[in-house]
Amino acid sequence: MNAPMSDDDAELERLLAEVSPDELGRDAVREAHRQLEKDLLRLADPLPPADFLTQVMAKVEAEPRRVSNAELRSATVITLVALAASIGAFVSSGASANGVAVSLARTFVSAREVLVGFGSGLAAVWRTAGLPLSVVLAVLVMVTLVGFRRLLTPMNAKAVS
Amino acid sequence: MLPSLSMSLGTMTADAEQPWAQEVRRARKGDSSAFAALVRGLQRPVFGLCLRLLRTEAEATEVAQETFLRAYQNLERFDETRPFDLWVLTIARNLCLDILRRRQKVQTEDLEPHALTFASSEPNSEEKAIDNQQRQSLEDAMGTLSADDREVLALYYVQKRTTKEIAVIMGVAPGTIMARLFRAREKLRTRMMAAERGAA
Numbered sequence: 118m119n120a121p122m123s124d125d126d127a128e129l130e131r132l133l134a135e136v137s138p139d140e141l142g143r144d145a146v147r148e149a150h151r152q153l154e155k156d157l158l159r160l161a162d163p164l165p166p167a168d169f170l171t172q173v174m175a176k177v178e179a180e181p182r183r184v185s186n187a188e189l190r191s192a193t194v195i196t197l198v199a200l201a202a203s204i205g206a207f208v209s210s211g212a213s214a215n216g217v218a219v220s221l222a223r224t225f226v227s228a229r230e231v232l233v234g235f236g237s238g239l240a241a242v243w244r245t246a247g248l249p250l251s252v253v254l255a256v257l258v259m260v261t262l263v264g265f266r267r268l269l270t271p272m273n274a275k276a277v278s
Numbered sequence: 279m280l281p282s283l284s285m286s287l288g289t290m291t292a293d294a295e296q297p298w299a300q301e302v303r304r305a306r307k308g309d310s311s312a313f314a315a316l317v318r319g320l321q322r323p324v325f326g327l328c329l330r331l332l333r334t335e336a337e338a339t340e341v342a343q344e345t346f347l348r349a350y351q352n353l354e355r356f357d358e359t360r361p362f363d364l365w366v367l368t369i370a371r372n373l374c375l376d377i378l379r380r381r382q383k384v385q386t387e388d389l390e391p392h393a394l395t396f397a398s399s400e401p402n403s404e405e406k407a408i409d410n411q412q413r414q415s416l417e418d419a420m421g422t423l424s425a426d427d428r429e430v431l432a433l434y435y436v437q438k439r440t441t442k443e444i445a446v447i448m449g450v451a452p453g454t455i456m457a458r459l460f461r462a463r464e465k466l467r468t469r470m471m472a473a474e475r476g477a478a
Contacts, residue, residue, distance in 0.1 A: 132460045149467050150460075156416050157435035157463075162326025166339055169325065173317050173346045174310065180347060186354065 298362035306353050317346050320363055323437050324370045330432040331374040331425050341377065345370040367447050371429070378425050419469045427462035434459055 133143045166172075242250060298319075304312035324345055328338035349356075349366050356365055420428055433439045433447065434455075441459075445452035 128456060129460060132457060132464075136464055146464070146467070150463050153463055153467055153470075154435070156412065157431060158438075160413060160416065160436045162322045162432075162436055163329060165321050165325035165342060169321055169339065169343070170314060170317055173321075173343050174314055176343060176347050177310065177313060177350050180351065 296358060296361055299358055302353065302356065302358060302362055305350070313350060316349075316362070320366055321346075323363070324366060326436065327367060327370055327429070327432060328374055330420070330428050330436075331371070332377060333421060337377065341373050342370065345373055348373070361443075361446075364443055364446050367433075368449075371447055375425070415470070415473070416466075419466055419473060422469050423462060423465055426458070427465055430455065430458045431462050431466070 133146060136146050137143045298316060301312045301316050305316060321342070325338060325342040328342045328345070329335060332338050332341065345366060348369050356362065420431060423431070429448070430444060433444045434441070439447070441455040442452050444455050448455075
């Protein structure tokens with residue numbers, strides 16, 4: 118329950134004196150306030166709409182949860198441990214800086230071959246079947262992607278929008 | 279209402295575990311049922327405060343929902359040693375004050391208070407009807423007060439908060455609350471007297 122009014126008697130007397138200079142008037146105000154307090158204490162908070170909780174939870178479900186500091190710390194630790202382990206494995210297998218450079222150059226060469234091959238393939242499609250085949254393939258890919266997207270959309274997304 | 283809400287009324291112990299602590303911890307780990315329990319326990323005081331400050335049901339509903347969403351988004355920042363209900367009520371209050379400030383700035387809102395009916399679930403006998411009428415006239419008179427006065431009266435008398443709790447929510451010194459309450463009551467008394475004289 119609320120703190121007893123007697124603790125603030127001096128302050129209340131000062132405030133009462135502001136309202137009414139004479140004792141009789143102060144008594145009347147005091148009594149009116151007492152009655153008002155009784156009436157105010159009978160008031161209650163209104164109930165929110167019936168679907169309030171559902172609406173709040175739908176909004177909460179639609180909201181991506183913020184990454185916590187603990188999760189961030191764990192992710193950093195995992196990344197650093199994985200990096201340290203891979204460097205350790207790399208060093209322990211006897212690889213040197215020269216070896217790394219050679220593998221990197223080999224990757225570039227093979228990537229160039231892949232790109233040239235892809236370009237030749239596209240040129241061949243264009244020359245043989247031409248535009249209609251390309252359009253059909255593009256439409257097929259788009260329909261498949263849209264289908265996948267519809268399948269993966271969560272059910273509650275509709276309730277929120 | 280959750281039992282934990284009534285436990286939080288009038289008590290502000292920092293050393294003992296707060297009544298909401300378990301639900302908050304579970305909600306932080308992504309347990310939506312724990313957060314739903316928190317919303318269920320606080321929806322009425324939060325909506326009530328929003329409605330008394332904003333005076334429109336649609337806006338109060340919107341802001342109360344936004345309050346819980348903000349609370350969810352910032353759960354990590356909540357200090358578990360402090361009362362969760364006061365934290366949420368402070369968010370609600372700040373959102374309401376933003377809207378009230380915007381209203382004043384734009385000045386498109388009419389200055390007359392909205393006629394709100396605070397529904398009662400009590401049986402509809404003649405005595406209850408008179409009682410409801412008295413309550414409604416008190417609510418109407420409250421509606422004519424400033425947002426600050428409405429807020430302090432609602433928190434102290436309707437939600438039965440202590441002056442210390444109100445001071446936390448309003449971000450003022452606890453010593454000023456009793457004076458604010460007195461001034462709000464006095465304004466309410468004069469408004470009600472004027473209304474009675476007008477009706478007579």
